[in-house]
Structure formats: structure tokens, C-alpha cells
Amino acid sequence: MENGRTVREWTLRAEDREIEVAPGVVFPAWTFDGRIPGSTLRCTQGDLLRVRFVNRSEHPHAMHFHGVHPTDMDGVPMVGRGIIEPGEEFTYVFDAEPFGVDLYHCHVGPLAEHIARGMYGTFVVDPPAGRQPPTSWSWCSTATTRPSTARATSSTPSTASRSST
Numbered sequence: 001m002e003n004g005r006t007v008r009e010w011t012l013r014a015e016d017r018e019i020e021v022a023p024g025v026v027f028p029a030w031t032f033d034g035r036i037p038g039s040t041l042r043c044t045q046g047d048l049l050r051v052r053f054v055n056r057s058e059h060p061h062a063m064h065f066h067g068v069h070p071t072d073m074d075g076v077p078m079v080g081r082g083i084i085e086p087g088e089e090f091t092y093v094f095d096a097e098p099f100g101v102d103l104y105h106c107h108v109g110p111l112a113e114h115i116a117r118g119m120y121g122t123f124v125v126d127p128p129a130g131r132q133p134p135t136s137w138s139w140c141s142t143a144t145t146r147p148s149t150a151r152a153t154s155s156t157p158s159t160a161s162r163s164s165t
């Protein structure tokens with residue numbers, strides 16, 4: 001807690017890892033923390049988040065969160081800190097909002113290669129009043145879809161960017 005707010009801090013490491021995807025078949029993956037998908041990051045709307053990203057890979061990477069956050073925390077090349085080179089690190093700091101189930105992924109190009117090699121994970125922001133019981137609609141939703149009430153009840157600061165790629 002800091003100033004009455006819950007603070008959540010994570011450290012994720014980009015790592016090159018050979019993963020056996022079938023007996024005797026090895027895939028040269030690029031991972032968050034050596035696993036695909038990367039660790040699930042879960043928090044509650046209103047939390048202060050500090051995500052320390054350490055690039056231990058031999059390739060440049062970044063962390064890009066879907067959701068609402070300041071532009072300089074968007075993790076895309078040439079915006080804010082942008083690309084995190086091998087051996088470097090950066091801490092993304094932003095508020096958890098709005099609630100929903102989103103992705104995080106590397107946003108360094110070629111984007112398809114970085115994601116296909118394994119650099120993605122799930123980012124869950126729970127509503128402050130707790131989660132509603134699941135409905136058939138929510139069970140069918142995708143990782144980037146959130147209930148329409150989330151948009152209706154949340155505000156978007158003018159300095160924030162809404163990310164969908």
C-alpha cells in the first residue's frame with residue numbers, strides 16, 4: 001500500500017528459450033519468464049502497477065499492455081522509452097483501469113514474429129466491487145473483449161492511449 005492504494009509490482013524477464021513442442025521438436029521461443037504464455041498479471045481497478053521488464057534476450061523487446069494508460073507507458077517503438085535493448089530494463093508504471101481481461105505482448109517489429117515466438121500474456125483487471133457471476137456471453141468472449149458496461153462507467157484521461165493492437 002502507498003497512500004492508501006494497493007501497489008502491485010512484478011518483474012518479468014525476456015528470455016530466449018528452446019521449448020520442446022512435440023517429442024524431439026524444439027522451437028526457438030522468445031518468452032516472458034521462460035514460459036508461453038507469459039505469467040498472468042492480475043490486479044484490481046485502481047491499483048498502482050509497476051511492471052519491471054528486464055530484457056535478458058539477445059533481441060530487442062518491449063511490453064505493451066492493452067487497456068488505458070499514459071502514452072509513454074505504451075511500450076511501442078519510438079514512444080516513451082520504446083524498445084528495450086538486450087541487457088536493458090524499464091519499469092512501466094500506470095494505474096489499473098478500466099477493469100477487463102486484456103493482453104500484454106511485445107510490440108517490437110516484426111510484431112507477428114515477436115508474438116508468434118511467444119511474447120504475450122494475460123492482463124486481468126478485476127472490478128473494484130468484485131467480479132459478477134459468469135454469463136454465457138462472458139464465457140464466449142475473447143481475451144480482448146470486455147463488457148460494454150466497462151466502457152460506459154470508465155473515464156479515459158486525455159493523456160491516455162487506448163490500445164488495441
Ligand SMILES: [Cu+2]
Nearest residue numbers: 061106108114
Ligand atoms: Cu519482442
